[in-house]
Amino acid sequence: MSPDSSSSSGRRLDTPIGRRKLRISIDPDLIGNYSERAARFLGTGRYLLIQTVIVVVWIILNLAWVAIRWDPYPFILLNLAFSTQAAYAAPLILLAQNRQENRDRIALEEDRSRAEQTKADTEFLARELASVRLAVGDTVSRDYLRKELDDLRDDLRKLLERTDEALDEKSR
Template sequence: MSERGGRKLDIPSTRRTISFNLDSDIVGMYSERVARFLGTGRYLLIQTVIVVVWIALNLVAVTIRWDPYPFILLNLAFSTQAAYAAPLILLAQNRQENRDRVALEEDRMRSAQTKADTEFLARELAAVRLAVGDTVTRDYLRKELDELLDELTERFGARDQASDDADGVEKSR
């Protein structure tokens, strides 16, 4: 094992850096709340009132002017707001896009399952129709039984007549 400067290369260093970890879901949830608020009429009204008061105080109140006419501080505030609002809105849109993608995939799976179920039911219905087509109906069975009854009646009628004829011949003797 080689050593350089008193440190072994096969042993990880124990130096730790401070890491700042935030749960991305929590950040995303709050960014969506801020993005939703930025898109409301209430926010626009509040911002308009603040800007009007800001400009009025800086134009009229000579003794407390903190941001004279070009309103550089107001422009800086708007720039800072835009610098934070744009990424928050993009983050909210990305999260919405992910939710839409998951919902679309679930809809596709549900649609495929519905289609498979429909095709299965169509095949089962066709099989039932074929099976019903092969079954004997009441009218068909009646017709067959009537034909058998007629045939039996003819046979027994012919036999009875032959036996009556035979009996008549014996009696006549």
């Protein structure tokens, strides 16, 4: 077997094996959707009510029932729970805000594009309307034509009357 030939596995024998990395595929949209849901929930009155009830029950149980005190007076465990919650809630809320900013930016760009298109369409229609007005200004209107025909009829009547008068004078 020659040094350039491949083994049956398709790997070249003269090429070292690279490190194999554990690749975790995380969908950013999926994480973003979950973060937005969490941020929306953390900003509701329902969440605040639930959290308040849990804190009040926690404090009452730790102050009133001596037998089951798992977190004595300074409530260090409760404080740790709030710190942990804040450590996760703040980045989730920021991520949700960033995603909303991106959506707002895209919507603004689309609105600007639509506004530019609307402006261009309006300017085009204004030019077309002006050209139609110019074209209509050069055409004969019904009233103008009626006036001209009436004037022509009057002129013909006068001409006929003069002709009749001239013929009457000749015949006399």
